[in-house]
Amino acid sequence: MALSEQDVLAGLAELVNDETGIAADAVQMEKSFTDDLDIDSISMMTIVVNAEDKFGVKIPDEEVKNLITVADAVNFITSNQG
């Protein structure tokens, strides 16, 4: 069953917390991974790979650079779930 936007956001926030220590409730839809959350490119890729595992989606390299905000990632995952 496909996860809701809210479930994906919560799951993603957990992954961000695991990788960076950023509080899960700071991971909000409008936040930018780089500018607001200060996540560097290597941590971002680790989060992407872990998100692939967690949500059963494939996030290609060329798509990663389009994931500017948390909402971008949540939308990509919700619309590409298997």
Next chain:
Amino acid sequence: MTNDEIAGPIESSDEWIRQRTGIVTRVRAPEGQSLMDMAVEASKEAIEKSGIDPSEIDAVILATISFPYATPSGATMLAAEVGAGDAAAYDISAACAGYCYGIAQADALIRSGNSKYVLVVGGEKLSDFISPTDRSISFLLGDGAGAAIVGPSDHPGISKTVWGSDGANWDKVGMTGSILDFRDGKTEWPTLVQEGQPVFRWAVWEMVKVAKEALEASGLAPEDLSALVTHQANMRIIDEFAKQLELPESVVVAKDIVETGNTSAASIPLAMHRLLAEGKVKSGGYALEIGFGAGLAYAAQVVELP
């Protein structure tokens, strides 16, 4: 060379570089010291430690991407410099996988009976091919050379190499232009450059699969290993690699990158040399070594430590 010395042109800082790469210093050859000077020095040390006479060397393999002549090879000059006489000699262009490619070839040459002793050298003077303003890879890079003598043994000291390439990603690590474009004034002096994010994903999650395959091919269990010696690309890669590989705590993870930087083909032998010199591993122990980089090319094998 410290982070402070190179941070200005990339608008960075010591803290930023340490956090993102784990590098505190990188070794750069002083003016006047060539790749060949470093390769000769490393080779002489390896020959002396092996106890053989250089005339017994049947083949000299130099893994490098920074020898400044397209031809002749650096290896022929190196063979003459170290007294290896008429040994077969050639260079390997497999970037950061080059040293492990060389070990694979030495292993095959000796097993086939073609050679008795093979000198394998990973050497780079990458500082000739960097841009002070490049934020993708230049600030990681260092210079150096490491060497090994591979010879016959009554028991296997090198496991079957697991190697390959992914040319579909040829452009992920490489040069800013060709030397022909430089000649024709279409580009600045070509320097090294990479796409960090996709390379990071490949270097960790794809290469961990290769490392596991190599360990399985060796017939050894994870707890039989003394050390993991990955290409010293970036500490973040090394840390994530070790985490994903889930080796026992008894396995020492080589982290020469902290002081030496990323020296491409030289990084694995230099990292192994440091582990041995600091007494963190013992001669006779087993190390899983894996090189990966531009090509994309990769190779992994388990070796008995010299």
